Amino acid sequence: MAYLLLYVDNIILIFSSHDLRKSIMTLLASEFAMKDLGPLSYFPGIAVTRHGDGLFLSHTSYARDIIARSGMASCNPSTTLVDTKQKLNTFAGTLCDDPTLYWSFAGAL
Known part of the structure; x- marks a missing residue:
């Protein structure tokens, strides 16, 4: 096989x-x-660590890179990223002038 x-x-x-x-x-x-290139240790976006019973795949470095590119590396973590009590409205707020950066982060995820 x-x-x-x-x-x-x-x-x-x-x-x-x-x-x-x-x-x-x-x-x-x-x-x-x-x-x-020998035993697998990295594949685009995925770090690979060998253990006795298999492989451990991790996106940690990829996720850190996205956080750094977004300028959020110094932000504090939160268990819930949004206010769950706020009611969102399609007419509230201002539109983003250039959504390209947002799109690149959404695409990276």
Whole structure:
């Protein structure tokens, strides 16, 4: 059994045997320019830590980067991010002049 996870030009390969790994790596290398970077430790936005019973995947550094880009690194955490008692209205407040920054944060999430 083999799993191939592909994201743009990053690939994670997981094999059930060493012979299968060698065979598939040889086939892929004959078609594509590629490097074997060894055991997985990072995949775009995901840090990978190995443990005895499996892998731990974490988005901590990715989340910290989004918080830093938003200028909120010095803000205090809150269990509820909004006032749950306030009633929102579609006509209240002012429109954002340039929503591009907001969109980039929403897209990153």
